[in-house]
Amino acid sequence: MNLYSFGKWLCGTYFKAVYKPEIIGVENMPETGGVLLCANHIHNFDPPLVGVASPRDVHFMAKAEIFSIPVLKSILPRVNAFPVKRGMSDKTALKTGIQLLKNGKVFGLFPEGTRSKNGEIGEGLAGAGFFALKSDAHIVPCAIVGQYKKGKKLKVIFGKPIDFTDLREQKASAKEATQLIMNHIAQLKKENE
Known part of the structure; x- marks a missing residue:
């Protein structure tokens, strides 16, 4: 068992015991090909929760600062995380993300x-x-709904892939594309609150 699989099992065991999250729409995750998995962000536990809920391994960007912490520096790459410098255009992180998608991986x-x-x-x-x-890549919206509190409802909902054909053909702006993704996440959240 590699570190990612072990981490997924460990986090999954913890989440099931403490929060009992309901996972909805797993069938909406394409079984093959690059997937850009976009979720709302409410807690530090969101990356491992989405990773546990996803039927496929997920790669995440994480702020570069945490890669300077000695113990995390060696663990993070082994659990599919790569650094991004926040507040600036980090060309290395952008290239890494595009390459993951081209290689048929899931990029959260x-x-x-x-x-x-x-x-x-x-x-x-x-x-x-x-x-x-x-x-x-397939663009899959994901909504995290609820609270990370014992006894409260917590859900992870994977939506159907968003059709990006028109936006790609129209050469839409990145901001317009993000807005479409956020609208889908908001709709999933609203339907499952």
Whole structure:
């Protein structure tokens, strides 16, 4: 068992024991090909929760600062995380993301770029739209609904892939593409609250 599989099992065991998350729409995740998996962001546990809920291994960007912590520096790459320098255009991270999608991997992203303080969905940054437009990947919206509190409902909902054909042909802006993704996430959240 590799470290990713072990981590998924460990986190899954913890989440089931403490939060009992309901996972909906797993059948909407394409079985093959590149997938840009875009979710809202409400808690530090979102990446492992989405990773546990996904039927396929997920690669995530993580802020570069945590890669300088000695113990995490060696663990993070082994659990499919790669660094991104926040607040600037990080060309290396952008290339890594595009390459993952071209190689048929699942690339998980939180388009808001930061956690929501009140649980409401915020405005998405252009990065998600950039990856959606620059690749032929399936774009799967994902909503995390509820609270990370014992006894409270917590759900992870995978939506149907978003058809990006028109936006790609129209050469839409990254911001427009992100807005479409955020609209789908918001709709999933609304339908499952």
